[in-house]
Amino acid sequence: MTTHGNKGQMRIIEAILASFIIMFALSFANIFAITPTSPKYEVTELQKLGYNVLHDLDEQALLARFIYNAEWDNITAALRVLLPLDVYFNMTVYELHDSSTRAINNATIFYGDIETFVTSKNVASVTYGLAGYATKINGTYQALYEPRIVALQLVRG
Amino acid sequence: MVNAVYDHLIAILVVGAMFVGTVVVLPSMSFVNLQAVDQQQLRNTALNVFNAMLLDPGDPADWGSIDPNWSSGAVKRFGLAPGQNSTFYVLDPDKVQRLVKGNPLGELSYAEAKDLLGLQGYGFSFRIIPPFNVTNVNGTKIDTEHSPLEFVGPPTYNTLRCAIKVSYLDGRPIPNATVQGTLFYTSKDDFFITPSNKDLTDALGICRKDTALCIGQGDIKSLITVLSVTVSDVATIVVIYKSGSVNIVDINLVRDTMILTRTLETPRDNVWINNATFIRGGKELVYLFNSSRKNDKDYQLNTGAKRMWERSFYGLSKYDPVVFVLNFWAVDKDGRGRSEIVIAGPCQNLMGYSVFEYGDPPRSSHSVVKIQRSVVISSMTYTAELWLWKESP
Numbered sequence: 371m372t373t374h375g376n377k378g379q380m381r382i383i384e385a386i387l388a389s390f391i392i393m394f395a396l397s398f399a400n401i402f403a404i405t406p407t408s409p410k411y412e413v414t415e416l417q418k419l420g421y422n423v424l425h426d427l428d429e430q431a432l433l434a435r436f437i438y439n440a441e442w443d444n445i446t447a448a449l450r451v452l453l454p455l456d457v458y459f460n461m462t463v464y465e466l467h468d469s470s471t472r473a474i475n476n477a478t479i480f481y482g483d484i485e486t487f488v489t490s491k492n493v494a495s496v497t498y499g500l501a502g503y504a505t506k507i508n509g510t511y512q513a514l515y516e517p518r519i520v521a522l523q524l525v526r527g
Numbered sequence: 528m529v530n531a532v533y534d535h536l537i538a539i540l541v542v543g544a545m546f547v548g549t550v551v552v553l554p555s556m557s558f559v560n561l562q563a564v565d566q567q568q569l570r571n572t573a574l575n576v577f578n579a580m581l582l583d584p585g586d587p588a589d590w591g592s593i594d595p596n597w598s599s600g601a602v603k604r605f606g607l608a609p610g611q612n613s614t615f616y617v618l619d620p621d622k623v624q625r626l627v628k629g630n631p632l633g634e635l636s637y638a639e640a641k642d643l644l645g646l647q648g649y650g651f652s653f654r655i656i657p658p659f660n661v662t663n664v665n666g667t668k669i670d671t672e673h674s675p676l677e678f679v680g681p682p683t684y685n686t687l688r689c690a691i692k693v694s695y696l697d698g699r700p701i702p703n704a705t706v707q708g709t710l711f712y713t714s715k716d717d718f719f720i721t722p723s724n725k726d727l728t729d730a731l732g733i734c735r736k737d738t739a740l741c742i743g744q745g746d747i748k749s750l751i752t753v754l755s756v757t758v759s760d761v762a763t764i765v766v767i768y769k770s771g772s773v774n775i776v777d778i779n780l781v782r783d784t785m786i787l788t789r790t791l792e793t794p795r796d797n798v799w800i801n802n803a804t805f806i807r808g809g810k811e812l813v814y815l816f817n818s819s820r821k822n823d824k825d826y827q828l829n830t831g832a833k834r835m836w837e838r839s840f841y842g843l844s845k846y847d848p849v850v851f852v853l854n855f856w857a858v859d860k861d862g863r864g865r866s867e868i869v870i871a872g873p874c875q876n877l878m879g880y881s882v883f884e885y886g887d888p889p890r891s892s893h894s895v896v897k898i899q900r901s902v903v904i905s906s907m908t909y910t911a912e913l914w915l916w917k918e919s920p
Contacts, residue, residue: 382538389545393552400556411567415574419899425615426901426908432760441759447701448759451658452901452908455697 416457416494416524423452424498424522437463437518438503442477449522450481458482458527464519471519486525496522565917566894573896573915576644580653581616581900581911584608591622594781595834597633605635605643617903618911620844621781623655624873626885631777631788631833637886652914655883655902657763659701660694661756664733669767676752676769683743690735691765693728693756696910700732705757709812711804711852712750713867714742718802718854722812748859748866753806753850761908764806764849766871776828776835778851778872782844785851786837787828793835798828798857800836801867805848808906813846847905889914 427433427448436445449459461479464471487493498520504513554561583606587593590602609619625635641651667673669691680686693704708723723738740747754765775793779786785803799822803815818826828835855868889895895916902911 379534379537382541386541386545389549393549396553397556400560411570415570415898422616423901426903429614429617429903430760430906430908436759444759448761450695451701451758451761452910454899454910455695 412492412526413494416492416526417496419453419457420459420494420496420522420524421498423449424496424520426452428498428500433498433520434500434503437500437520438505438516440475442475442479446479446481449479453524456527458486458525460487460523462521464521466517466519474518482525482527486527487523490525492525494524496524498522562894566896569894569896569915569917570898572649573898573913576646576651576915577898577900577911577913579605579644580607580913581618581902582606582608584610584613584619585622589621591619591625592782594632594784594786597625599633599635599639602635602639602643605640616900620905623883623904624779626653627883628885630779632779632781632786640885646915648918650887650916650918652884652886652889652912654885654912654914655904655909656696656912658696658761658901658908658910659704659756659758659763660692660696660698661754661763661765662692662694664690664692664735666692666694666698669765671768674767674769676750676767678744679737683745685740685743687738687740687750687752688735689723689738689752689754689767690733691754691756693732693734693758700728700730701758702728702730702732704728704732704734706734706736706754707757708736708738708752708754709806710738710740710750710752711854711869711871712740712742713748713854713869714746715748715864715866717742718867718869720804720812749868749870751852751869751871753852753871755806755810762808762810764907766850768871773868774870774872775855775857775868776853776870778853778870780844780848780851780873783841784837784839785843787835787853789833789835793830794858795830796858796865797830798835798855799823800826800828800853801856802854803851804853805846805851808847808849813848815840815843815851847907849905849907889916 424433432448435441436448449461453459459481462473463475465474500518500520502513502516504511585602585606586604587601588610593601607618607622609617624630625633627634661669663669663673663675669675675689675691677688678684679688687710689708691706693701695701705725705727707725710721710723712719719741721738721740723736726734726736728734750769752767752769754767756763756765773792774790775798776787777790779788800818802817805813805815807813850871851873852869852871856865857868858864859866859868895914898913900911902909
């Protein structure tokens, strides 16, 4: 009788131990689960947003004017009003120079906290090309081929 | 025998506790993941819907410009992009105006739009907001009760003082924003347009400007100020009504046709249009027409009809008119005889500080996804926002 009772208790203890093992295995597997909140989605959204804003500025003939006339304060203010409040940006303008690129903005085109750009895993980068800008030469407007590359980094603050 | 019963009872209790524990613990373990899946699914849906709204012209491609027999039933697919020569994120003003509640020429209701977008089981709110705020100096919204305009310069009070604050959407002030106003006002028999000088906001985002008027406050029958506020060439327009200007008609624009429709304030007596002007793309003032005299039949409104007056102006929409200001010869609201009255339109809730909202307000009890894009309507930049949530589990 006693032997039978001990056997039953052992079965229960085994079952408890087995359930703990299952629970442990599940929670351990959970650590390695790939959730849909992957950085890829956030970065894609920020890239779309960045391209959208640059395209809108270009559409209104403002982007080329700001860049070719070196109106860095204006482009900073325009990006600040057009991007959502929680999106920080850092823009660099390059010119093509002897098959290499050279940053030409002598003032920072930046908004936000520099630390966020360093620590955040979700930094999006958008590149936008401009071929040239029409300037008045001998009384007529002419656009010379003077390519500029705009690199816009975005991060959510 | 008794021991065996105890063993069974204990076993049942332990297995029951394990079952309850598992039911409680396991879902909570994967709850975060389930929530993330749900949120991402909602985000994907919102992105698809927003793209359809902003990048697709819909079907028919000119569904917003169908006139005079517009019917929401004619819209087979929803989309706000222009039908022709469309670039990304440029919206058709005719289609946007069809979303304005109470549009006298016909509107597309929220339920119909939801149906067309295939959003059964979801709720959404679509907002178009200016890229920055223009408010009273104390931060209150500009409206008829809280006007930034004040007559100064006793004894005739022939100077109009305007004090506004320009700030980012988070409330931080914007210094060096350019503020330019155009004053449209009438006396009993005359119509005046006075442009003001360009001024800049100070470090606190505040701009105070005085503009001398041709007549004193006592002689002014109606007055509208159209402020054009520009931050780095990104402009917003604010229309401010002051003393006597009531919407005696609604101004509508469908493609190149201006249509004036009846309102509750429309007088029963004859009404003539004397002058029509508009401001294009947040920039210059354009004179559309001046009627030759107050009894000109071509410019007399049909007081018996809902559509009181309409006329096409070839190529008008190409000028990107944002605000029309019309001067009428009509009986004033107090019935004290005829005078000239200025009104502005169309779609005042699209102009200036006001937020254009379409759909249900976002519900805090649901998991809500918000997406923003910058859009262009009539050469003016706005921020379009979509809030989407699930209504059914």
